Structure formats: structure tokens, C-alpha cells
Amino acid sequence: MSGNSTTPAQPAILVEGLTKRFGERTAFADVSFGVDYGEVFGFLGPNGAGKTTTVRTLGTLVAPTAGHAAVAGLPLRPENAVEIRRRIAVMPESPGLYLRLSVAENLAFFAGLYELPDASERITRALRAVNLLDRADDPCRALSKGLRQRVGLARALLSDPQVLFLDEPTSGLDPVAARDVHELIDGLRNRGVTIFLTTHRLAEAERLCDRVGIMNTTLRMIGRPDELREQLFAKSLEIRTRDPLADPDRVFGALPGLEGWHRGADGAYLLAVADPDLAAPAVTRALVAAGADLLSLSPSRHSLEDVYLQLIDTDVEAQAR
Template identity: 80%
Template sequence: MSTNQATGDPAGPAPERTPNGQGALVVEGLTKRFGTRVACDNVTFSVDYGEVFGFLGPNGAGKTTTVRTLGTLLAPSSGTAMVAGLPLTAENGVEIRQRISVMPEAPGLYLRLSVAENLAYFVGLYELPDGRARIERALKAVNLLDRADDSCRSLSKGLRQRVGLARALLNDPKVLFLDEPTSGLDPVAAREVHELIDALRKRGVTIFLTTHRLAEAERLCDRVGIMNTTLRMVGRPDELREQLFSKSLEIRTREPLAQPERVLAGLPGAESWHQTGDGTYIVAVSDPQLAAPEAARALVAAGADLLSLSPSQHSLEDVYLQLIDTDVEAQSR
């Protein structure tokens, strides 16, 4: 199937922007090559201040390369970007890094040190002023102030992730890059990280989230970009579902309809229908809300024992699988 090239236009009402109209990230035609291999190609999107933006795609799709490039760790082969209000150039590298933070999947803590000692080390490394106050604010933000003197070795993986997030908050970043922050966490620990991300959103922190957990992205993200070397689509999850899938009703009856064509094809706004199982039918309609009451009346009039009737629900996973049909990493082996 053909895919849509993403645009940099924000979906829905415009989120907060700076006075000069620039978002937190504005990326135009970003491309990175390693020899003959293209890691990311002509990537264009924008992220607004205070937005949680999800970056999704299979392994090898170019997500990490894009993040490393925007984080000044790699130089782009071509294209331009504005990061936290600054052009992405070598000359601006130090100042950009002062305005952003990157939390990798493995937080890289010194396990023999306490939580506070780990944070103090990074305060000194980055030459941040008011270190004691910064550490206290960061620990409060992740609800770990009472664990400040605990050895990092004694912490669960979920708590270590929270320490890593505290470290990323030490410089009060304008943009926070989170790379798989809940990878390997149990459901309770993952939920705690989700709550922290929600709290950061409320504080106005811009979050760029890469994740393989599609339900996580659907819950947390204002918009998502789906990446597979090129950026396939950008938008709100509900907007992407509407673009990729036709509107339809799912109808379940106790027994198969004796004359489904007669009942279903005559529904107001019905465009097509098909049977997916004994007594289960999908009817494509122009407006599910208007068609549902008419469908219920028609089915009852036809003598059907109606079990359920509802708009068909497509998840972000359905959108992802519709767009991503290639395992890039497997092809490169």
C-alpha cells in the first residue's frame, strides 16, 4: 500500500509556541547516512512546547539515529533542524545540550553511590549552579526525596529508571528525550513512569518519547510519528485511525442473518458490508453515530437476536501495522 509522507503541520488546535512562532523541535528534510546505508531519510516534523510526541517504529527504523542527531551527538548528512529555539549546528552544540536532556533506555547509574551522590556527580560534571536545590527539585519531581541516601544498587529497576529521570531533569530541560523509559519494567513500575510523564507534561516540559509499547504511546502522546527510515505519518492517534480506516459498525447476532444482504445493504449510509464470522458483520458507513440506531431497528424488525452493535474500534497498533510492513533490522543482517 502507498504511505503518506508526514508533514510538519501540527494536528488539531495549535499547541504552545514561542513568541517567534517556533516549536520546541522543527525538523526539515533531516537525512543521515552511514556510508551507503541511509539511517533516516528526508524526515520532516515539528513538536510544540509542552507536547508529548511519540516516535514509533521497528528496530533499525532510524529512531535512535534521529534522536542522536537532534541531541547533537551525530551531524546530519543533510537537512535542517531547530532544537529548543536554536539551529542545529556544530557551533550551537554546547548551548543546545544545555537546553535539552536525553534519558537512554539504560540510565547508567553508579551503583555503589547513593541516589543523591549520583545526582551530585552529574551536577558537577555539567557545572550546574545551585546543585543542592536542583537535586532536591529533581527528586521531588520523581517522588524519591525520601530515598536520596539509598544506594542505587539497592533499588529496583523501576526506581533506577526514576533516578535516571531525575538526572535528566537536573538542568531544567526545555526538551526531554526519553528512549524506551519503561523497557523491561513490570506493569506497576511502568504505570509510575507514566504518571511521572503526565506530571512533567503538566509542568510544561516538552517530551520526545521513543517506545515500542503502542498502548503506552496511545495513552501518553498528544501526537505520534511512525518511522521506518522515512517518516510515514504524523498526527493524533485518533486522526491517524480516521485517515487509514473506513468508518464501520460491528454487528453481532445470536444466529446468522437469513438474508443479510436485504437487511444490511439497505441501511442509511451503508457503503458495503462483509461477514467475519457466524453472526458477526462489519458494515462500512459514512457516519456510525447516525447509522447505529437505524441498524438496530432494522435488525430487530428482521427478527434478529441482536447481541451487540458498536462502531469498529481500531487501535494505534492497527495503524502501526498498516504502515510498517518491513523489518528493517532483519533486512540488514
């Protein structure tokens, strides 16, 4: 699975003002973004936010209502649908395997369905890529859910896709099986495969994705996780002392670059500062001078989950009922 040996000038996916409506219901509206070749792009959002419909639209299964897109170098138009499908692969949350057939028989069936040349060689490469070559003759019904997910990924890799859409690839997996899928995704990225990942696991997205887009019928934000944190949250220091400070206003009031402070519910002091690295030595000196027993001082770390919850405050699916 080599992906692209060279990186084309245009993005692997380019979306401009894409909109999809079903009658009076809007699945998603005015969505614009680009995904580079070799990038793992996370697509996050609540149920009903339009993520799956976006994937189905980019995969040529649903026609957009408005806007434009290009996938794997081809404009998203009806006359290009067959060729786009040859260049991409979609792995749904449920891989849709025939459980009475062996792993190899499943892949041979789909290779024939796709009319792929050199099917035997492709099956061997795909199974090697997902570390299942020694399980080729096992019936799929005998495999764990994690191994079936790997078979589903092997099926998606049969056509050597330039762009791979993964819909919740670790849903329902235990931590060890999920880690194995993460390692496979990392390996595909290293081979130059573009991966469009939809997931509800925010820690997974933070670990895997070069950039993420947060969706709630419209695209709320897009960027690297660290960029989104910086845009949404002020820089701060988190301070923990053995005992509460007798006069925190006096201790913190004269600090240079301090923009404000408050005490969290867990007892930690959170100081909003212009530059945590520059402020930390002055904060330490002030605490020592005040006789405080300092337990820890560190930059406050906001997770991708914090970013998500800051942006997504509505359950779209519940509102629609």
C-alpha cells in the same frame, strides 16, 4: 521543574528534510516534522528504523548528512551544540547509574559534571519530581529497575530541560512501575516540558502522546492517533448477534449510507458506513425487524497498533543482516 513559563512562537523541535547516512547505509532520509512546546510527541517504528539515530542527531551527538533542524530555539549547527545540550536532556533506555553510589551521590556527580549551579537545590527538586526524596541515601544497587528508571529521569531533570528525549523509558518494567513513569511524564507535560518519546509500547504511546510520528527510515505518517485512524480506516459499525443472520444481504442492503459489509472471522458483522452515529438507529431497527437477537452494536475501534501494522510491514533490521 517548571519548563517554559511562556510558550515561544517557534516549535520546540523543527526538522526539515533531515537525512543521515553512514557510508552507503541510510539511517533515515528526508524527515520533516515539528514538535510544539509542552507536547508529548511519540516516535514509533521498528528496530533499525532510524529512531535512535534521529534522537542522537537532534541531541547534537551525530551530525546530519543533509537537511536542517532547530532544537529548543537554536539551529542544529556545530557552533550551537553546547548551548543546545544545555537546553535539552536525554534519558537512554539504560540510565547508566553508578550502582555503588547512593541516589543523591549519583545526582551530585552528574550535577558536577554538567557544572550546574545550585546543585543541592536542583537535586532536591528533581527527586521530589520523581517521588524519590525519601530514597536519596539508598544505594542504587538496592533499587528495583523501576526505581532506577526514576533516578535516571531525575538525572535528566537536573538541568531544567526545555526538551526531554526519553528512549524506551518503561522497557522491562512491570505494569505498576510503568504506570508510575506514565504519571511522571504526565506531570512533566503539565509543567510545560516538551517530551520526545521513543517507545515500542503502542498502548503507551496512545495513552501518553498528543501526536505520534511513525518511522521506517522515512516518516510514514504523523498526527494525533485518532487522526491517523480516520485517515487509514473506513468508519464502520461492529454488530454481534446471538445467531447468524439468515439473509444478511436483505437485512443490510436497504440501509441508508451503507458502503459495504462483511463478516469477520470472530462472527461479528462489520458495516462500512458514512456516519456510524446516524447509521446505528437504522441498523438496529433493521435487525429487530428481521427478528435477530442483537447482542451489541458499536463503532469499530481501531487501535494505534492497527495503524502501525498497516504502515509498517517490513523488518528493516532483519533485512539489513
